[in-house]
Amino acid sequence: MTATRVLVLNSGSSSVKYQLLDMRDSSRLAVGLVERIGEESSRLKHTPLNDGGASRERTESIADHAAALQAVAEELAKDGLGLDSPELAAIGHRVVHGGQSFTEPTVVNDAVLAEIERLIPVAPLHNPANLTGIRTARALRPDLPQVAVFDTAFHTTMPESAARYAIDVETADTHRIRRYGFHGTSHAYVSRATAELLGRSPEDVNVIVLHLGNGASASAVRGGECVDTSMGLTPLEGLVMGTRSGDMDPAVIFHLMRVGGMSTDEIDTLLNKKSGLIGLCGDNDMREIRRRIDEGDERAKLAFDIYIHRLKKYIGAYYAVLGRVDAIAFTAGVGENSAPVRKAAVAGLEQLGLAVDDELNAVRSDEPRLISPAGARVAVAVVPTDEELEIATQTYALVEA
Numbered sequence: 001m002t003a004t005r006v007l008v009l010n011s012g013s014s015s016v017k018y019q020l021l022d023m024r025d026s027s028r029l030a031v032g033l034v035e036r037i038g039e040e041s042s043r044l045k046h047t048p049l050n051d052g053g054a055s056r057e058r059t060e061s062i063a064d065h066a067a068a069l070q071a072v073a074e075e076l077a078k079d080g081l082g083l084d085s086p087e088l089a090a091i092g093h094r095v096v097h098g099g100q101s102f103t104e105p106t107v108v109n110d111a112v113l114a115e116i117e118r119l120i121p122v123a124p125l126h127n128p129a130n131l132t133g134i135r136t137a138r139a140l141r142p143d144l145p146q147v148a149v150f151d152t153a154f155h156t157t158m159p160e161s162a163a164r165y166a167i168d169v170e171t172a173d174t175h176r177i178r179r180y181g182f183h184g185t186s187h188a189y190v191s192r193a194t195a196e197l198l199g200r201s202p203e204d205v206n207v208i209v210l211h212l213g214n215g216a217s218a219s220a221v222r223g224g225e226c227v228d229t230s231m232g233l234t235p236l237e238g239l240v241m242g243t244r245s246g247d248m249d250p251a252v253i254f255h256l257m258r259v260g261g262m263s264t265d266e267i268d269t270l271l272n273k274k275s276g277l278i279g280l281c282g283d284n285d286m287r288e289i290r291r292r293i294d295e296g297d298e299r300a301k302l303a304f305d306i307y308i309h310r311l312k313k314y315i316g317a318y319y320a321v322l323g324r325v326d327a328i329a330f331t332a333g334v335g336e337n338s339a340p341v342r343k344a345a346v347a348g349l350e351q352l353g354l355a356v357d358d359e360l361n362a363v364r365s366d367e368p369r370l371i372s373p374a375g376a377r378v379a380v381a382v383v384p385t386d387e388e389l390e391i392a393t394q395t396y397a398l399v400e401a
């Protein structure tokens with residue numbers, strides 16, 4: 001029997017998303033999510049798709065990512081999809097920070113693990129969880145290839161002019177301080193899918209991708225290669241996010257230390273977890289923010305306006321970086337679902353050839369689609385991302401080769 005299945009693990013700071021796929025036709029056999037890892041009541045939601053089984057939920061205390069993966073393995077086994085299956089070809093892992101070391105998907109060995117570990121200081125929320133996921137999966141199936149697919153890989157084509165901060169070069173090099181960028185698997189997948197939607201080859205198309213989830217980032221993609229992106233050394237830079245501030249004057253930090261008496265850790269938590277939309281209005285879910293705006297809530301309106309203002313600045317900046325833009329693609333939870341965000345982001349940009357058609361913008365669908373008026377100079381598109389499928393595809397291609 002040839003092994004054609006790939007398990008994909010996307011381990012976040014307090015969650016694990018997973019999918020089991022059959023790569024003969026890229027069909028999904030099971031999908032699931034473990035949330036609130038490390039809390040009293042963690043939740044596992046598992047959906048088998050192999051023979052129309054119903055979703056199952058477990059609520060219990062799941063102490064860490066190792067326990068989470070054990071629970072996932074148990075659920076898969078109940079559907080005859082256990083990790084011991086000879087049909088499993090590999091396990092693909094999302095790894096957020098690969099630094100400058102990894103530009104391609106990589107089969108994990110001890111040296112690769114050591115390098116991912118060395119990068120923890122620049123991805124403290126993400127890399128530890130990614131490592132635990134890999135180590136646990138390896139312990140469960142030591143014979144299987146474990147493949148790391150890096151969020152940073154797609155951005156390694158950025159020119160030095162975009163990747164370097166304007167700080168002392170020796171200091172930057174000593175501490176490996178540069179702009180790495182994240183969500184690269186999504187930016188790669190969506191920019192390619194956008195070219196496909198336009199019926200053109202990726203080499204011929206310039207796209208601005210707006211990945212708007214809880215974490216959010218923009219990228220400028222020229223002919224299939226990333227030339228700039230909004231996240232930097234860490235996933236804190238750039239757009240206003242669910243709980244992260246994005247861009248601000250770095251002197252805010254000195255001010256909070258000197259005048260506000262805050263510690264480094266307190267400021268880190270403030271900017272990563274208590275800022276962005278949640279810091280501005282107390283909610284980080286765009287649905288809730290829109291609901292409050294409809295009720296006349298001023299704070300929610302201001303949070304929305306700040307979010308849109310930043311987004312618009314990046315659209316303008318990347319338009320200038322690319323010179324010619326063929327398409328703007330909205331993706332991830334907010335980008336795929338929030339028509340008001342898409343409309344507001346391009347409002348007033350008609351001079352740049354950008355507009356949305358209200359009827360097309362209101363359509364709900366899981367398919368890639370255009371929302372710009374017929375004949376528009378720049379295509380505006382909604383292109384659902386699929387990081388798990390992209391990780392599975394890259395993983396399978398590597399182990400097949």
Ligand SMILES: Nc1ncnc2c1ncn2[C@@H]1O[C@H](COP(=O)(O)OP(=O)(O)O)[C@@H](O)[C@H]1O
Pocket residue numbers: 212213214215242284285286287332333334337338
């Ligand atoms: N129907 C919707 N309308 C508007 N926003 C939505 C909708 N569904 C999800 N979202 C937004 O998407 C966010 C989650 O996006 P997602 O890409 O799943 O995030 P992540 O992968 O970073 O956890 C939610 O916090 C919410 O703001």
Ligand SMILES: CC(=O)OP(=O)(O)O
Pocket residue numbers: 012096151182183213214215216235
């Ligand atoms: C890198 C990053 O921000 O990831 P996420 O959006 O999953 O938090």
Ligand SMILES: [Mg+2]
Pocket residue numbers: 213214215332
């Ligand atoms: Mg995401």
